[in-house]
Amino acid sequence: MSGKLTDQEMAEKLATLTGWTPVEGRSAIHRTFTFKTFNQAFGFMTRVALKAEAMNHHPEWFNVYNRVEVTLSTHDAGGVTDKDITLAAFMDKAGGA
Amino acid sequence: MSGKLTDQEMAEKLATLTGWTPVEGRSAIHRTFTFKTFNQAFGFMTRVALKAEAMNHHPEWFNVYNRVEVTLSTHDAGGVTDKDITLAAFMDKAGGA
Numbered sequence: 001m002s003g004k005l006t007d008q009e010m011a012e013k014l015a016t017l018t019g020w021t022p023v024e025g026r027s028a029i030h031r032t033f034t035f036k037t038f039n040q041a042f043g044f045m046t047r048v049a050l051k052a053e054a055m056n057h058h059p060e061w062f063n064v065y066n067r068v069e070v071t072l073s074t075h076d077a078g079g080v081t082d083k084d085i086t087l088a089a090f091m092d093k094a095g096g097a
Numbered sequence: 098m099s100g101k102l103t104d105q106e107m108a109e110k111l112a113t114l115t116g117w118t119p120v121e122g123r124s125a126i127h128r129t130f131t132f133k134t135f136n137q138a139f140g141f142m143t144r145v146a147l148k149a150e151a152m153n154h155h156p157e158w159f160n161v162y163n164r165v166e167v168t169l170s171t172h173d174a175g176g177v178t179d180k181d182i183t184l185a186a187f188m189d190k191a192g193g194a
Binding site for chain 2: 038039042045046049052053058059060061062063064065
């Protein structure tokens with residue numbers, strides 16, 4: 001269940017998420033979250049960090065002030081897996097989308 | 098006191114920090130922090146976030162697993178100011194350097 005998703009599987013799963021797109025030239029997915037303030041952005045990151053730690057599956061992310069850029073991929077599987085979709089869905093909820 | 102530092106001032110202040118270097122092609126400073134785990138890396142980020150919020154001066158930062166890449170610059174001043182040096186010194190302490 002943690003194998004790399006096929007293109008077809010990924011397209012189907014992305015359709016269940018909000019605003020996630022495939023990354024060019026790499027098997028990964030990306031979304032930008034924008035909040036009103038740094039406080040809200042970092043609050044979001046903290047909620048996601050606790051989830052990520054519990055899943056032992058961590059994001060690549062960049063933050064500047066109210067913006068959080070997230071890339072998800074499963075290193076061990078060499079691409080996007082169900083773990084990434086699960087974490088992305090959690091982030092959608094945590095980010096208010 | 099929040100004006101952009103001159104090259105001479107910046108060189109002097111960077112010498113008081115640990116591992117911070119000027120960013121090529123931009124008036125900003127950069128350091129990479131590496132920890133043992135994501136837990137430690139995010140703990141560090143949380144301590145810095147509280148400080149940054151109190152200073153109303155926020156970092157640009159990228160995290161993947163145990164690594165945190167930080168860039169500091171003062172947008173309003175168009176470059177590196179004493180605020181960046183203060184936050185960098187705090188990060189050095191928080192990061193155990």
